[in-house]
Amino acid sequence: MSSTPSLWRRPFLPARILRWPSGKATPASAVYEHPLIVRYCHWLNTIALFILAGSGLQIFMAFPSFGPKIPQHDLLHVPPKLALGGWLGGALQWHITFAWIYIATGLIYVIYQFASGNYRQFLFTSSDIKGVWPMARFYFFRGEKPPAAESYNALQKLAYTFVVLLGILSVWTGLVLYKPVQFSGLAWLLGGFHLARVWHFAVLWLFVLFVIGHLIMVILHGWNNFVSMITGWKRNPDYLP
Numbered sequence: 603m604s605s606t607p608s609l610w611r612r613p614f615l616p617a618r619i620l621r622w623p624s625g626k627a628t629p630a631s632a633v634y635e636h637p638l639i640v641r642y643c644h645w646l647n648t649i650a651l652f653i654l655a656g657s658g659l660q661i662f663m664a665f666p667s668f669g670p671k672i673p674q675h676d677l678l679h680v681p682p683k684l685a686l687g688g689w690l691g692g693a694l695q696w697h698i699t700f701a702w703i704y705i706a707t708g709l710i711y712v713i714y715q716f717a718s719g720n721y722r723q724f725l726f727t728s729s730d731i732k733g734v735w736p737m738a739r740f741y742f743f744r745g746e747k748p749p750a751a752e753s754y755n756a757l758q759k760l761a762y763t764f765v766v767l768l769g770i771l772s773v774w775t776g777l778v779l780y781k782p783v784q785f786s787g788l789a790w791l792l793g794g795f796h797l798a799r800v801w802h803f804a805v806l807w808l809f810v811l812f813v814i815g816h817l818i819m820v821i822l823h824g825w826n827n828f829v830s831m832i833t834g835w836k837r838n839p840d841y842l843p
Contacts, residue, residue, distance in 0.1 A: 632835045635753050637720065641831055643711035650704040653696055655806055656686030660693035668800055701776055708769050723753050726763040730756040741822060750840035758819060765812050768805060775802035 636644075659680045666678055687693025715721035733756030739745030741757065748755070754762065778789045778798040792798040820827050830836035 631839075632837045633753070633839050634834050635723075635830050635836050635839075636834045637714075637718075638834065639714050640711065640720070641834060643707050643714075644831060647704060647707045647711070650700045650707065651809065653686060653700045654704060655809070656684060657693040657696035657700070658802075658806060660685035660687040661690060661697060662803065664690040664693075668796060668803075698780070701780075705773055708773070712766070724759050724762040726756070726759040730759050733757070734760060741818065752841055753836075753839065761812065761815060761819075765809075768808055768812070771801065772805045772809075775799075775805060778802075 662678070663680050663685060685693070687696050733748065736745070736748040737755045737757035740747045774788060775792065775798050777785050778792060778795065779802055782789055782795050782798075789795050789798050792801055826837050826839075
């Protein structure tokens, strides 16, 4: 192997590990953590999510109340700079267009994860429960960092599994609001059209909380963690021996 291999010309193979002399006692290394399709879906979905949030707030401002089920008047005033579309019709066009992009990207992502087995990296299981508190203590209470054994720790797995379920709920509630008659059965499962609107609004703010937590995790794990979602490769990950 060359002493300075090009990480960006390697085949897109999951979990591929490179090692080369670094001038130190241990060789430098890199792991191919994020296949190309995952990176494309991640960034395209991120763009779609921000546009959906801005246009959704503009749509909400056309009637800033949840009606008789939860009576109040002008529940929320959104600063114009945070809204997208300019008016109800424009916001609906943005929202519906990027909703289909969001759905298509999400489906491609989920299908790939399960077809390739890549989902095992981030799927939260019962064996991860014991690792949640140690990671939460490290992230939020300046505790000692637990040793890394996998590409994602227990708290990351919990967050990423939760956000996939959140994505499913966002599509479910969105379809009810888009076609309430055609999807009346889905609306009934949510408690009716009015409560579907409440659920859809709640999903928006849960996504906001996730994004904040996600950014905190990225910052705490360092620059390599961010670069890996651009190139696919993570240099010197903690879990390598």
